[in-house]
Amino acid sequence: MKKYALFLLAAILVTSCKDEATTTVPDDRNLIPNPSFEQDGSPTLRSWDISGEVITIEDSPPGGGRYSARISEVWGPAGFISVTLPAVGGDKQYVFTCWGKTENLPAEIEMSFIRDSTLQTKSGAVTDTIWTIYSLADTYSARSGDSIKIILKGSISQLLPSKTFYDQCFLEVR
Numbered sequence: 001m002k003k004y005a006l007f008l009l010a011a012i013l014v015t016s017c018k019d020e021a022t023t024t025v026p027d028d029r030n031l032i033p034n035p036s037f038e039q040d041g042s043p044t045l046r047s048w049d050i051s052g053e054v055i056t057i058e059d060s061p062p063g064g065g066r067y068s069a070r071i072s073e074v075w076g077p078a079g080f081i082s083v084t085l086p087a088v089g090g091d092k093q094y095v096f097t098c099w100g101k102t103e104n105l106p107a108e109i110e111m112s113f114i115r116d117s118t119l120q121t122k123s124g125a126v127t128d129t130i131w132t133i134y135s136l137a138d139t140y141s142a143r144s145g146d147s148i149k150i151i152l153k154g155s156i157s158q159l160l161p162s163k164t165f166y167d168q169c170f171l172e173v174r
């Protein structure tokens, strides 16, 4: 039942942000800056912290504009892109949704709430080779100074090459 509700929620989120996605006009409910990795028709990784081999590429999911972010596999810790935002005060539900796909190897998305050196983390595997919607949901009671970090990771490989793609990132607080 929970899974179904989450799927329904993801479907609603995607439907509701489809129109803005094509024009990349910021949705005021979305806390993620530069959610579609493009602005005014040009690719950009602006607002994201990057580690490893990350580029923008002309490949995007339905309603995702033209470009996505692509992370190549590395030998060692997975490459990633991340964004850190202040957590909203009070007891809230946070829902993160993005489109993702991977070529050969599983990758991972993470949503962490950070207070000093303490982390509360939700994560999920990115396994599909076609564009698929992935979601993470959690509740958190934020205090002043707490932050929320979204991490979109690539794969780890010592043999098989693989690339992971992300687009249309959406973080909503309820």
Ligand SMILES: [Ca+2]
Pocket (backbone or CB within 6 Å): 035, 036, 037, 038, 060, 064, 065, 066, 067, 068, 167, 168
């Ligand atoms: Ca895009």
